[in-house]
Amino acid sequence: MQYLRIEDEINYSKKRYEIRKTIESIFLQEGYIQMEPPTFEDFDRYTYLNKRLTRESMVKVIGGGSEVFILRPDITTSIIKSLIPRWQKDLKLKLFYNSTVYRNQESESVKEIKQMGVEYLGEDSLKADKEVILLALKILNELNDMFILEMSSSKYINGLFNKIDAEENVKKQLKNLIYRKNRYELMSFIEDLNLSKDIYDILANIMDFQGSIEAVEYKIKQYYMNQEMEEALCEIKSLNEVIESEGYKDKIQVDMSMITELDYYDGLIFKGYLPNSYKAIINGGRYDSFTKMFGNKVPAIGFCIDIDELTEMKSKEVD
Amino acid sequence: MDYINIALAKGRLADKAYIMLKKAGLGDCIDPNSRKLIFKDDSKKISFIYVKPSDVVTYVQNGVADLGVAGKDVILESDSDVYEILDLGFGKCKFAVAGLKGEKIYKKDEVLRVATKYPKVSKRFFAEKEQRIKLIKLNGSVELAPLVGLSDVIVDLVETGNTLKVNGLEIIEDMFEVSAKLICNRVSYRFKYDRISKLLDKLKRLEGQCCEDN
Numbered sequence: 022m023q024y025l026r027i028e029d030e031i032n033y034s035k036k037r038y039e040i041r042k043t044i045e046s047i048f049l050q051e052g053y054i055q056m057e058p059p060t061f062e063d064f065d066r067y068t069y070l071n072k073r074l075t076r077e078s079m080v081k082v083i084g085g086g087s088e089v090f091i092l093r094p095d096i097t098t099s100i101i102k103s104l105i106p107r108w109q110k111d112l113k114l115k116l117f118y119n120s121t122v123y124r125n126q127e128s129e130s131v132k133e134i135k136q137m138g139v140e141y142l143g144e145d146s147l148k149a150d151k152e153v154i155l156l157a158l159k160i161l162n163e164l165n166d167m168f169i170l171e172m173s174s175s176k177y178i179n180g181l182f183n184k185i186d187a188e189e190n191v192k193k194q195l196k197n198l199i200y201r202k203n204r205y206e207l208m209s210f211i212e213d214l215n216l217s218k219d220i221y222d223i224l225a226n227i228m229d230f231q232g233s234i235e236a237v238e239y240k241i242k243q244y245y246m247n248q249e250m251e252e253a254l255c256e257i258k259s260l261n262e263v264i265e266s267e268g269y270k271d272k273i274q275v276d277m278s279m280i281t282e283l284d285y286y287d288g289l290i291f292k293g294y295l296p297n298s299y300k301a302i303i304n305g306g307r308y309d310s311f312t313k314m315f316g317n318k319v320p321a322i323g324f325c326i327d328i329d330e331l332t333e334m335k336s337k338e339v340d
Numbered sequence: 341m342d343y344i345n346i347a348l349a350k351g352r353l354a355d356k357a358y359i360m361l362k363k364a365g366l367g368d369c370i371d372p373n374s375r376k377l378i379f380k381d382d383s384k385k386i387s388f389i390y391v392k393p394s395d396v397v398t399y400v401q402n403g404v405a406d407l408g409v410a411g412k413d414v415i416l417e418s419d420s421d422v423y424e425i426l427d428l429g430f431g432k433c434k435f436a437v438a439g440l441k442g443e444k445i446y447k448k449d450e451v452l453r454v455a456t457k458y459p460k461v462s463k464r465f466f467a468e469k470e471q472r473i474k475l476i477k478l479n480g481s482v483e484l485a486p487l488v489g490l491s492d493v494i495v496d497l498v499e500t501g502n503t504l505k506v507n508g509l510e511i512i513e514d515m516f517e518v519s520a521k522l523i524c525n526r527v528s529y530r531f532k533y534d535r536i537s538k539l540l541d542k543l544k545r546l547e548g549q550c551c552e553d554n
Contacts, residue, residue, distance in 0.1 A: 169530045169531060171530060201422070201423055201424050202423040202424065202425055202524075202529075203423075203424040203425075204425070204426075205424075205426065205427035206424070206427070274530060274533075294527050294530050294531065296531055298403070298527060299401070299402050299403025299404075299525060299527055300403075300421075300526065300527060301526070301527070
């Protein structure tokens with residue numbers, strides 16, 4: 022953020038400090054340990070491991086021997102990359118970070134993005150899912166009790182897509198249409214795909230599969246489900262119990278057509294929204310299969326908080 | 341209760357959007373002859389803002405407007421992250437590649453010069469065809485480019501094809517159709533889900549009644 026007046030800048034900074042303190046104290050209370058990943062990463066190795074970021078978006082730095090480094094564009098990858106290859110059996114880690122990532126952005130060249138977040142590694146899936154979703158709810162509630170948490174399990178869409186016999190780029194287009202809730206174009210797209218009737222019916226109605234867990238369960242049970250899709254429903258239902266017992270039930274919106282920007286999730290996915298913000302404040306999910314790329318498959322779940330958007334929103338509230 | 345803010349594009353789509361809203365019983369507060377840019381309906385808790393077509397997506401993505409009426413052409417060109425929740429059925433036209441009449445000029449082994457107002461759309465289209473191109477970004481009167489030798493072809497929106505014809509150009513290839521869309525901010529979609537769904541139902545019921553082209 023850039024301000025003309027020093028006073029505004031100091032206020033912004035003060036606000037941001039308060040927010041970070043609040044969140045950090047919740048992390049500490051819940052037993053998370055702080056970790057600071059390295060600032061520099063090897064360009065070639067990083068792009069090999071993490072293909073979803075474009076090469077242009079990474080901020081390059083030239084080392085003394087003309088090696089090319091990048092400023093870390095993402096915290097989770099950095100943490101996973103340094104820990105998973107040395108992973109020891111039965112290790113359980115609850116980590117948090119309060120950090121900055123760097124990206125090249127068209128509009129303002131190098132952008133510093135402030136993020137906080139947690140990674141819960143090595144714990145049996147359901148237990149960690151419950152703990153992490155409750156942590157996210159607790160933080161959102163602390164920030165503004167009018168929040169909404171959107172959740173799903175990526176297993177539902179993945180299970181469905183495994184049954185679709187089409188090329189990878191067709192599936193990608195399909196996902197993109199669902200991501201944009203573009204029902205009209207989705208309908209004409211699936212007309213031409215020669216899908217079996219049960220798959221077609223799901224895709225045609227998938228954007229209605231949202232609301233409370235009971236409503237969603239009722240809807241999706243009328244359609245085709247394979248084992249992976251059943252698992253998705255199961256996961257969400259078991260989470261719903263703890264959410265209900267903690268009194269957050271009315272804050273939850275289940276949306277089975279939810280698709281995340283990052284495609285490495287395999288299980289629970291969620292986004293936290295606050296009123297008066299224009300994008301998600303919390304983004305998270307389970308990413309066990311992402312850890313496999315680093316040599317060991319370790320249960321892993323985490324989320325990330327957009328501190329910049331949060332601070333800006335909170336500064337506006339004061340005015 | 342909060343207002344629902346809707347961004348409308350000035351120009352090509354404005355009149356049709358107004359007619360549609362009016363039929364749905366939502367646009368009573370709009371005076372199409374006024375030069376005002378903001379209209380508010382206090383009883384229905386809806387407000388409308390008129391912005392430049394290419395800015396509709398920006399207003400919606402930044403949450404200043406919850407909903408917006410924008411052409412698919414603008415949406416494609418803007419790399420936006422919004423929901424496209426309804427096709428409004430009006431403002432139909434198509435993207436096409438056009439060039440000088442009689443000259444079929446796709447050249448796989450040479451660089452094709454493409455003049456356009458829509459660099460992203462053009463880039464994507466030719467990348468898929470594996471045709472190498474040199475992009476020439478223009479802001480208007482694109483049809484001129486092949487005539488004066490600035491480019492080999494143009495990529496533009498074609499409604500009737502008249503402008504092409506009088507300038508001695510013809511369509512080489514149709515790309516795809518576009519029409520007006522109702523777009524929605526991702527956060528508004530969650531917080532105002534019920535009201536937006538109701539509004540959607542109202543607009544859906546209009547389908548087939550209005551919005552005939554030209």
